[in-house]
Ligand code: SF4
């Protein structure tokens with residue numbers, strides 16, 4: 305992690321992490337010298353260990369759902385085209401797009417022959433035989449919609465008037481001899497394509513949910529010339545037969561969506577650009593700078609983006625786990641499953657019906673369609689790969705590949721029997737099939753959390769965005785392992801057979817916090833969602849960590865004070881079901897999250913925790929003191945209050961407060 309010197313607190317989200325507004329622009333796009341686009345091929349039959357092949361099915365799945373039905377009940381949303389542009393660009397940045405631009409769509413940008421990913425047909429064939437066994441509410445609707453999408457005839461974009469273009473920079477190429485990077489050779493463009501596709505497909509779905517037509521276009525399935533659109537949308541300049549972005553250069557991938565939704569376009573870039581100057585080098589009030597643009601510029605991929613190597617490792621987690629006494633419980637005891645079955649009362653059951661808590665806000669609903677589709681890819685039969693037996697080498701390669709794809713933290717541990725549910729969602733007993741667990745965490749993002757209360761209308765989309773990212777990237781890692789000849793399953797929020805918090809502890813990704821089931825990471829705080837890939841691939845294990853959190857949480861009650869449902873205890877830790885923990889009332893928490901009227905779900909505890917940090921150099925003394933001088937914990941917690949941290953920053957509020965009505969239209973909330 306390269307710490308930033310300047311905060312970007314005063315920068316609206318729609319401007320993005322790069323200072324695009326400082327570039328020279330002109331009224332008409334350059335048309336000469338734009339290279340012809342070429343589809344990207346994800347087939348690597350002669351390289352069984354290439355990560356490109358492991359991405360292929362997920363890319364095909366996104367291509368299969370790049371289009372869909374338009375909500376007939378049109379939303380009541382702002383008419384102002386500038387506000388619309390700002391909103392959708394901010395949604396792109398919330399989804400981690402490095403750069404977003406908007407242009408009008410002219411027929412000159414149509415491809416003569418649209419591209420269609422050949423993997424879609426292979427996938428459609430495979431999916432006829434794949435079943436889900438998840439209790440996730442609303443999954444039946446998602447599966448029916450997916451089947452329709454696979455079989456739908458190609459749609460046209462003739463009446464689309466605008467395009468939103470997403471530019472994703474490539475990760476750096478692996479260095480000669482860099483540990484763990486053997487699978488990554490030549491995969492940079494495919495990784496950018498995969499991530500850009502995720503954002504374009506989600507946002508196209510979002511616009512359709514609002515009631516306007518939209519279709520995503522990727523480097524594997526497209527109706528439009530993405531290069532031409534990138535120039536028109538002010539993201540790139542044609543130069544010497546290539547496309548150049550002033551901050552990134554030529555190493556980037558593109559995706560776009562086209563739509564009937566009217567927006568204000570960006571102005572195209574001028575051919576001659578001013579020097580980027582010291583403000584860019586230092587990152588003056590922008591998240592990205594010349595120094596931190598690539599988190600792996602000075603780090604090996606397997607090390608990850610944060611200095612995990614500086615953490616103190618211990619033989620056992622800092623909270624006691626009485627392993628022989630941890631009972632295995634059925635999946636049916638999961639609080640959201642219980643809500644659906646009516647165990648928490650009729651109001652909660654109603655709130656959970658058909659995934660209403662996610663459907664009620666359009667951004668989360670837009671993310672959930674893809675999340676549901678990926679359930680079909682998270683498990684499968686092992687391939688006939690080379691079955692590498694080098695446990696340390698396999699662990700390095702898994703970590704390097706996960707970080708290359710964009711996971712924020714990865715830890716590897718044993719996967720003991722007591723971490724598995726006793727019965728799956730169908731009631732079938734689980735005989736733990738895998739001895740190893742690869743735990744992954746995804747940052748929920750500081751910026752949007754800063755503009756939110758934690759329990760307002762963007763809250764559910766913050767969770768869903770992180771769950772979706774794991775489903776995509778964890779799903780690719782599980783596929784990679786299967787391609788190599790081992791068994792592997794990604795355990796996602798919609799379908800998982802393991803309890804994730806103890807695995808996060810065993811793999812050194814965090815410590816138990818007062819929030820109870822939330823494991824807190826020293827670099828991301830509690831602002832995270834997790835996922836786990838289990839496997840029988842031989843893997844070296846990591847050790848748990850100790851960064852002083854037990855003393856800190858013992859002296860800080862901020863989350864207990866801020867929790868709107870009173871679910872978090874202000875008391876001491878106790879033993880529960882074999883775990884030493886601060887026992888939160890998960891029924892109160894689930895009830896609040898599912899039934900809250902003033903928003904959609906909740907993450908207020910994560911937002912208000914003093915460990916929810918922006919990643920600035922100025923925060924370094926806090927982190928150091930919190931980790932090394934536990935005696936200061938109560939003072940640091942008070943200081944956090946005095947500095948006004950955990951409050952609302954209106955500059956960062958980009959989403960529209962819309963709620964679904966009984967006709968399915970998204971309407972402004974009272
Ligand atoms: S708010 Fe305080 S008590 Fe709660 S998890 Fe964060 S540090 Fe621990």
Ligand code: SF4
Nearest residue numbers: 867869893906908909
């Ligand atoms: S998610 Fe909300 S309701 Fe649940 S513990 Fe956190 S603050 Fe409380």
